[in-house]
Amino acid sequence: MDHAEAHELIADIALEPARLEALATASDQVSIAIRGHLETCEACRDELAALVASNRKVRLATGLDADDQGGRVADLAAESGPIAVPSGLKASILSRIGDEPSATLAEVARDHGRPAPPTDSRPPATTGRRPFGLARFVVAAAVVVVVAVGVAFGVGARGMASALDTARAGSAHLEAVAAALDRILSTPDHHSVVLFAADGTPGGTVSWSEADVVVLASSLPPPGPDRLYRCWIEQEGVRTPIGTMSVVDGTASWAAPLSRYGGALRSGNRLGVSLVSTDGKGDPQPVLVADL
């Protein structure tokens, strides 16, 4: 069986979930021939694996996978009426992408002593790189993310963005933080969790991907002499310090490679910020906490 023939047969079998599931063990000639082809064709193996995975997700979603006593596609379909998208959502999105990022990028360029890019500037098609440099872009991206997360929770967003905006000028530290945040953003499966103060007020964010973790907070007062803000992770009731935040013009931030902390950033653990004494005396005071 050649690749084209196998590919065509797999496409047909994919239309029949029961047959797809049975392909690995079925004794008919076609199934045996396909299995023979799979032994030498990585592309077909990958294709088949994706089809089987998708098939199983449908079964899990309907509850068919657990014990064959669950629901059916028909049951899900019956309870799945249309849901209308809010009428103003598109306009809101286009407004935000039309105004906010452009303004921020212009400010970034201005802050770094370069002319702002024209609003209709386009990156070179061959590279996709912005014409005004990665560092400036990532700071802008960081601002947008901080705003987005803050707005999502309704409190402190504009203040947070403003603080970050002000603080970024001349701050290598903050640019490094922004660069880490940009790397986080570049993965679609990144996470952002809000840090809450004791009164329930959102006061910052923890963002992470597979490679980086960033903690940002704009609500914290100056730590004062001989004190600093320390980030920690709590696992099974045990808190482990992971880093000290730098405070630049009212914005406290900390960034690090995630690899240092293994699997600590996972559900069930907590990440917090405490105000601690530099001499180690006295009880640390948790000021922000996030459940991961």
Add this chain to the structure above:
Amino acid sequence: MASRIANRDEAALGVVYDRYAGALFGSVVRFLGDREAAADVVQETFLTLWLRADTFDPAQGTLIGWLLTVSRNKATDRWRAAARRPIVESIAADGDSAGIDDWDRVATVARSIGDPDPVDDPDRAAALRWARAVVRTALATMSEAERTVLELAYDDGLAQSEIAVRLGWPLGTVKSRTRRAMATLRGMLESVPDLHDGVTAGRSPMGDTRHV
């Protein structure tokens, strides 16, 4: 289309919105149960697309799969935050661990709809809840004919030829409708993590196949 968006083409973003906003919003509403929060998530998702469209690789999956993955992560973070916020307040107030009243509430709801207990396995619970939301949304966006062939294929285990006989449709029609319905399902299901891989899968649904 993604490359046009990466080049700051607002019209292209509008086209993508028109094509996929319904699937995104429907999935997130069904996951969160909150239209306002879902609108926020969809808005953040399109902002992410606007900023990060250059990271989308069509060789690694579909655009709707990419968008739904972004939405799923944002929605899951909100879902967890909403469930745990009172606990965080308690922790911050007294510096000690608190009870799990809110997780109990979430667990009760989850069990009532057949989800796994989020206290025992919150990542898997969230992933299954998302899978259910996505499949329901996909079904809602299909034609009646597409839903019918899917139901017969999945629920009754019928072959394409048997479906053709059952419905009195030409075999080619059955195949084309099934193919279209399954393409819709599979594209959207790219956003569902591998549910056989516990915590890691819940955290990084596409880490093995899509480095962007």
